[in-house]
Every structure is written in C-alpha cells, then in structure tokens.
Amino acid sequence: MKMFIAGKWIDKPEKIEIKNPYDGSVIDTVPKADASDVEQALAGAVEGARLMREMPAYDRYRILRKASDLLRARQQELGRLLSQEEGKILKEGVGEVARAAETLELSGEEAKRLYSEVLPLDAASNGGSRFGFTLRVPCGVVVAITPFNFPINLPCHKVGPALAAGNSVILKPASDTPLIALRLVEILLEAGTPPEAISCITGSGGSLGDALCADHRVRKISFTGSREIGERITKVAGIKRVTLELGSNSPLIIMDDADLEKAAEAAVATGYANAGQVCISAQRVIAAQPVYQDLLDVLKPKVAALTAGDQLQESTHMGPMIREADAERVESWIGEAVQGGAKLLTGGGRRGTLHEPTLLADVHPDMKVSRQELFGPAIAVTEASSIDEAIRLANDTRYGLSAGIFTSSLERALQFARQVDSGNLHINWGPQWRADLIPYGGLKDSGLGKEGPKYAVEEMTEVKTVIVHL
Numbered sequence: 001m002k003m004f005i006a007g008k009w010i011d012k013p014e015k016i017e018i019k020n021p022y023d024g025s026v027i028d029t030v031p032k033a034d035a036s037d038v039e040q041a042l043a044g045a046v047e048g049a050r051l052m053r054e055m056p057a058y059d060r061y062r063i064l065r066k067a068s069d070l071l072r073a074r075q076q077e078l079g080r081l082l083s084q085e086e087g088k089i090l091k092e093g094v095g096e097v098a099r100a101a102e103t104l105e106l107s108g109e110e111a112k113r114l115y116s117e118v119l120p121l122d123a124a125s126n127g128g129s130r131f132g133f134t135l136r137v138p139c140g141v142v143v144a145i146t147p148f149n150f151p152i153n154l155p156c157h158k159v160g161p162a163l164a165a166g167n168s169v170i171l172k173p174a175s176d177t178p179l180i181a182l183r184l185v186e187i188l189l190e191a192g193t194p195p196e197a198i199s200c201i202t203g204s205g206g207s208l209g210d211a212l213c214a215d216h217r218v219r220k221i222s223f224t225g226s227r228e229i230g231e232r233i234t235k236v237a238g239i240k241r242v243t244l245e246l247g248s249n250s251p252l253i254i255m256d257d258a259d260l261e262k263a264a265e266a267a268v269a270t271g272y273a274n275a276g277q278v279c280i281s282a283q284r285v286i287a288a289q290p291v292y293q294d295l296l297d298v299l300k301p302k303v304a305a306l307t308a309g310d311q312l313q314e315s316t317h318m319g320p321m322i323r324e325a326d327a328e329r330v331e332s333w334i335g336e337a338v339q340g341g342a343k344l345l346t347g348g349g350r351r352g353t354l355h356e357p358t359l360l361a362d363v364h365p366d367m368k369v370s371r372q373e374l375f376g377p378a379i380a381v382t383e384a385s386s387i388d389e390a391i392r393l394a395n396d397t398r399y400g401l402s403a404g405i406f407t408s409s410l411e412r413a414l415q416f417a418r419q420v421d422s423g424n425l426h427i428n429w430g431p432q433w434r435a436d437l438i439p440y441g442g443l444k445d446s447g448l449g450k451e452g453p454k455y456a457v458e459e460m461t462e463v464k465t466v467i468v469h470l
C-alpha cells in the first residue's frame, strides 16, 4: 500500500515488508518515509487544521458516523487483514474492528458536545457588570503514534476524537501493523474527511519520531506504546499537550472467599488474549494462602487446554507473538524464573514466534516475569498471606494501569479500589476489560491523561476565556 500525506497517496523507493508473524509470509509493503515526508505531513496538517476548525460540528459528526458504518460493513474483511498482520486470532481481529467502529461512533457523538460555560463574574469582588464565558476550541495539529497490538482500535481512539474536536491529525502507525491503519484512512476519506485533515506516515518511529514530536506546529501528541518511548517523547515534545498510554504488569488478586472457578476463568480470559500482548493483560496473579494450591489446581488444566497456532484457523485459541525476538525474550524470562525457584506448571516451550501459554507458580516479585512488563503469554502466580499483603504486592510496581480482585467481601473490594494505585480497577474480573467509552489511562509510569472519546476530546481542545467589559 502507499502512505497518505497532505492529500496524496505517496510511494517511496525504500519499502517495509509487512509479514504475517505466524509464518513470515509477506502480506504487502509500505513506503519507508523520511524527513522530507514528515515536513510535508506537518505543512499539510496545518492547512488541514484550518479546514477542520471551520467545519461545523454536525458535519464532523456525520463524517465519523459514516466512517463507523463503513467499518461495520467491512468488519469481516478488515478483521482478517488485522489478524494476518498482527497475529491475533480471527475472532479477536473481527472483534477489534467492531470496537473501532464503536469508537468512531462515540467520537462523532462527542463532536456535538463541545460545550462552553458562562462565568458568574458577578460573584467576583472585581467582576462588576462584566460578562464572561469560555470557548472550547480545537488545539490544531495532533500527532497520533500507535503500537502494533490494537492496530485499528487504538488509531480510532486518537483519530476519532481529534477529528471530532475539529483538529487535523498525523497518524504514525507501528511499523509491524500499518496496513489496517491505511485501510482506516481510506475509509475516513470515503466518509468525507478533508484529505488535508488526515495523514498516515509509515516508517520507523526511531527515525521519524523526534521530528514529528518536537515540531512547534504540533499542539498535541497522543502516544500509545512502551514506557521507554513514552519517556523519550516527554523529553523531545517541548511545550505541547501530551497523552501517554504506556505499559503495565497488571495484578489480579484472588482472595480466599473468591469463586475459584470464575477467578481461574477470568485469569485465562484476561491473561492470554492476543498472546498476552495487551497492555492490561493479567500478568501477576496474587493468590491468598488458604486457596493458593486449590487455585493452581483449577487454573492449570485451563491454561494447558489453550492451543497455540495459526491465528487464521478457527480452532486456534492463541496466535503467535509479533516478533521472534519478543518470543525469545519471554522464553528467557521464564527460564530465569524457573532457575530462580519458580515452578513451571504448564507451557514454557517456543517454536519461532509461537510461545506456549505458560503458567508459573511460586514466583518471587523480583523475578523479571513479575517485576517488568512481560507482554507475552504467561501468568506468574505469587502467594499472599492477607488482603494487606496482596495490596502491597499489587502496588509493588512502577506501573499502574489496571488491576483486578476476586472476593465476595464488599469491604475487601472497596479496600482494593481505594488502596491499589491503578487507573482501572475490576472487581470480580481480571484486569483486561474495557468498554471504549470509559475513561481509560494509567497512573505512575503507565502514563498521563485519559482516553475514551469524551475524555480524549477534552485533551484535544483548548479553553479560551472571553470577558466583555461593559
């Protein structure tokens, strides 16, 4: 495919091959952009921002609504392409396209809700008879940088609110999964988005990122990806708005009053989807001592029953990881944990990008499989003697994106909600759950700001204060 910059589909002599991570077959190529393409995208986006600012909110709503309908109509075809390039199973790929359609629909609705307020100036000692109000305006050019693991819904979480708020947007998708993002751009154009208002630049983030993020014409960066790149962006961005949706090593606490069958079911559902490559995957299971062994007994056969294989086959439960190097890293962290005394209950094997669904018990919190973001198909189980110790272990991390607890005690559930430092908290489910309208974002090193169209629109607009001196 070509990339879309400043109103034109553009090719380049240098290409990036997009491969199916299961078998390495080449699906397509995309151009490898360079600095001159970044400049073109920025200049085009300035013009795009001017056009979008003048477009009535109702028209912005209609464009996003139509794009959402088009996504729904092409859900099966796009879901297959998504699974092919990302490696998630077909059901998850098709499901992600449905979510992306909902995200654009929600974004379109937000275009109608850009309220301002009248200021009660008579309540100020120096207000007199002046009249004051606010105006909520678009911030201008938005740069949206997205990771490989949700290659259509996460772009929609940035592009949708940006356009709804009346901005232009430059999308830089992950180099492993740009095809579905380019298809999204085709759909947005078909739905009536002014061509200058959306660019999609393909190429290495390492070589394009600084130029995109440092430029003064960009007023807002919305980044989803790793903590390391997020931190770099905060250093190069300068004075502009930045939203960061970063990684995690999410905990799931299972107390002794929990329904163990349901808890194990939730751990599996939230720990191995997309081969564990979800920012809110259940990574650390912290189980109360009285039910520790019983939980392992219920959990182990459920994990062992998961089949890993070709993501496009209906019978496969879990597809490959995105790159072989990531599967090797997961394998080596598991090996280190086992050498350090953790028990391998099932899995542990690897063939190329396919890593088996793995369950580790007796994991020490300092082992890499627990301490760092694993981003792979393994759950590390650790014992806790009380709710207080479980909460201490849950908080013993630099991250704070999502956490879960299973308990039948309202008191414990509320203690968890109050004391666990995490942006999302799930009671009687695992950490991996999201509806696209909720405020979503991390605490601590998991990020800054919130997504969810209502909240993203707030972060992609500026408030001006107007005072009429009568």
Ligand code: NAP
Pocket: 145, 146, 147, 148, 149, 150, 172, 173, 174, 175, 176, 203, 204, 205, 206, 207, 208, 209, 210, 213, 224, 225, 226, 227, 229, 230, 232, 233, 244, 245, 246, 247, 248, 278, 279, 280, 373, 375, 401, 442, 446, 447
């Ligand atoms: P990544 O390596 O950080 O890449 C994310 C994006 O940043 C890609 O488009 C990448 O481009 C680009 N990039 C690379 N270097 C850059 C630079 N110097 N400046 C600007 N952009 C740059 O992350 P990933 O491996 O794709 O995704 C996995 C990570 O994303 C995990 O840590 C996961 O937890 C996190 N994540 C978080 C959320 C959330 O909502 N909190 C959701 C999903 C994923 P290239 O691909 O060309 O390198």
